[in-house]
Amino acid sequence: MDTETLDEHPDGRVRRGNATRRAVLRRAVDVASVEGLDGLSIGRLATELSMSKSGLFALFGAKEELQLATIRAAKRIYVDTVVTPALETPPGLGRVWALAVAWIDYSRGRIFPGGCFFARTSYEYAAREGEVREALAASRREWLELIEQSLGEAQTLGELDRTQPLDQLAFELNAFLDGANLDSLLGRGDTAYDKARRAIRDRLVSVSVGWTAPAP
Amino acid sequence: MDTETLDEHPDGRVRRGNATRRAVLRRAVDVASVEGLDGLSIGRLATELSMSKSGLFALFGAKEELQLATIRAAKRIYVDTVVTPALETPPGLGRVWALAVAWIDYSRGRIFPGGCFFARTSYEYAAREGEVREALAASRREWLELIEQSLGEAQTLGELDRTQPLDQLAFELNAFLDGANLDSLLGRGDTAYDKARRAIRDRLVSVSVGWTAPAP
Numbered sequence: 001m002d003t004e005t006l007d008e009h010p011d012g013r014v015r016r017g018n019a020t021r022r023a024v025l026r027r028a029v030d031v032a033s034v035e036g037l038d039g040l041s042i043g044r045l046a047t048e049l050s051m052s053k054s055g056l057f058a059l060f061g062a063k064e065e066l067q068l069a070t071i072r073a074a075k076r077i078y079v080d081t082v083v084t085p086a087l088e089t090p091p092g093l094g095r096v097w098a099l100a101v102a103w104i105d106y107s108r109g110r111i112f113p114g115g116c117f118f119a120r121t122s123y124e125y126a127a128r129e130g131e132v133r134e135a136l137a138a139s140r141r142e143w144l145e146l147i148e149q150s151l152g153e154a155q156t157l158g159e160l161d162r163t164q165p166l167d168q169l170a171f172e173l174n175a176f177l178d179g180a181n182l183d184s185l186l187g188r189g190d191t192a193y194d195k196a197r198r199a200i201r202d203r204l205v206s207v208s209v210g211w212t213a214p215a216p
Numbered sequence: 217m218d219t220e221t222l223d224e225h226p227d228g229r230v231r232r233g234n235a236t237r238r239a240v241l242r243r244a245v246d247v248a249s250v251e252g253l254d255g256l257s258i259g260r261l262a263t264e265l266s267m268s269k270s271g272l273f274a275l276f277g278a279k280e281e282l283q284l285a286t287i288r289a290a291k292r293i294y295v296d297t298v299v300t301p302a303l304e305t306p307p308g309l310g311r312v313w314a315l316a317v318a319w320i321d322y323s324r325g326r327i328f329p330g331g332c333f334f335a336r337t338s339y340e341y342a343a344r345e346g347e348v349r350e351a352l353a354a355s356r357r358e359w360l361e362l363i364e365q366s367l368g369e370a371q372t373l374g375e376l377d378r379t380q381p382l383d384q385l386a387f388e389l390n391a392f393l394d395g396a397n398l399d400s401l402l403g404r405g406d407t408a409y410d411k412a413r414r415a416i417r418d419r420l421v422s423v424s425v426g427w428t429a430p431a432p
Contacts, residue, residue: 034343038254114343119398123339126401127250127330137402171395171411178398179391185342186353195387206422 021059024049025073028066032074033114036124037067037132064131071135074117082106083146091153093160093204093211099150100173100200107181108193115185118143119178144170154208161207169207176200237275240265241289244282248290249330252340253283253348280347287351290333298322299362307369309376309420309427315366316389316416323397324409331401334359335394360386370424377423385423392416 024045032040042060046053060066082102089098107116114120118139125133147170154160176196183192198216205213240261248256258276262269276282298318305314323332330336334355341349363386370376392412399408414432421429 036252036254036340038252120339120343122398122402123336124252126398127336133402140399140402168411168414171399171408172392172415175391175395175412175415176388178395179387182338182342182394183356183387186338186349186356192387195384196391198384199388199391 017059020051020055021069022073024051024056024059025070028070029074029077029117030113032067032070033112033117033120035114037070037121038124040066040070042066067132068135071121071132071139074112074121075139077111078106078118081111091150092157093154093208096147096150096154096173096204097200097214099147100177101197103177104180104193104197107177108184108190116178116181119181144174147173159209159211161209164207169203172203173200176203233275236267236271237285238289240267240272240275241286244286245290245293245333246329248283248286249328249333249336251330253286253337254340256282256286258282283348284351287337287348287355290328290337291355293327294322294334297327307366308373309370309424312363312366312370312389312420313416313430315363316393317413319393320396320409320413323393324400324406332394332397335397360390363389375425375427377425380423385419388419389416392419 027045027049028040031045041063042056043053045051045066046056060069082099086095086098086102089095112120118136122136122140125136144167148166151160151164151166151169155162155164155166176199180192180196183195184190201213201216204211243261243265244256247261257279258272259269261267261282262272276285298315302311302314302318305311328336334352338352338356341352360383364382367376367380367382367385371378371380371382392415396408396412399411400406417429417432420427
């Protein structure tokens with residue numbers, strides 16, 4: 001069921017249900033970013049938000065549905081925070097850089113209190129089976145494909161050495177982002193983000209053709 | 217209490233307790249690598265290993281003690297699998313490379329069924345407080361320091377460009393390892409390890425002085 005469609009629904013009960021759903025999911029993404037998707041429960045969210053457990057159960061059903069809805073809600077926030085703003089930069093290495101900088105700001109700014117929601121929950125489910133894992137694996141694939149596609153555009157525009165395999169480069173850039181997120185959370189402070197920024201900049205410079213690199 | 221000392225203890229009860237402890241911890245590290253340290257419970261381990269819950273409780277006490285003992289057990293396996301074999305290679309870039317290759321083999325070989333134990337559990341506790349988090353943060357620091365120290369030896373030996381900041385380089389190499397571990401678990405198959413190997417090799421070549429790089 002699509003929440004955007006529900007917003008337009010003339011039925012007041014549906015509208016109210018939808019507002020409740022959004023409030024619950026906003027809390028759920030924050031909880032899951034710290035304690036994982038296993039840390040979510042209808043009972044806990046009902047208590048924290050002073051809502052009735054039966055009402056929440058009617059909205060979300062089983063725990064797995066709540067987890068999947070939480071992943072979708074986190075993805076919307078991620079797209080709004082990282083992807084959409086970066087895509088305003090025209091295609092080319094500038095856009096690749098904009099994606100990296102937006103990601104660093106997203107993790108550093110603790111849009112989710114536990115750092116990157118997807119890093120936290122992907123590790124939680126990486127070695128397990130089921131729909132939750134598949135949803136998280138798909139999210140990671142989409143993100144890596146977006147980096148790869150943006151690098152491909154830069155290559156087409158002649159800004160990137162044509163011999164560079166794009167999946168290799170996308171893997172490396174993403175590894176720097178994930179590494180900074182975890183180092184920062186585990187208490188090595190803000191410096192990990194500077195390291196990631198420097199690593200990405202230097203890597204892009206090393207494969208670029210006449211790209212004016214941003215300041216270090 | 218040090219298990220190595222207990223091994224030498226003349227008291228048969230202590231020796232038996234110690235053997236039980238090792239069996240429980242071997243199971244605990246495997247469980248935690250998939251389901252996290254939150255997935256550990258004395259009751260569950262007792263059932264799985266057909267042991268008495270009260271006996272296990274006497275050996276481990278509170279859940280946090282079990283978690284901390286599990287981290288120490290995982291660290292022993294990690295040191296035996298990754299660190300000790302790599303340190304047989306003489307200091308220099310060869311040793312840095314040996315550490316990276318040993319780590320890739322450790323993750324790829326699923327020494328723990330959930331991939332790298334420390335990646336899984338560090339994310340689980342990264343945004344929380346307490347002794348478990350501190351133990352995991354210390355483990356990560358020690359590992360990063362080992363890479364940095366090995367790079368420093370290579371620099372002293374003249375194998376590595378003297379202008380390279382070692383903490384930056386250690387951050388980058390470690391990010392490639394962690395990235396491959398997660399990509400592989402989330403179902404992108406074995407190729408992520410080849411990407412990490414290539415990324416580390418190319419990065420070391422880019423800063424080395426007359427180092428004979430291993431085959432790609």
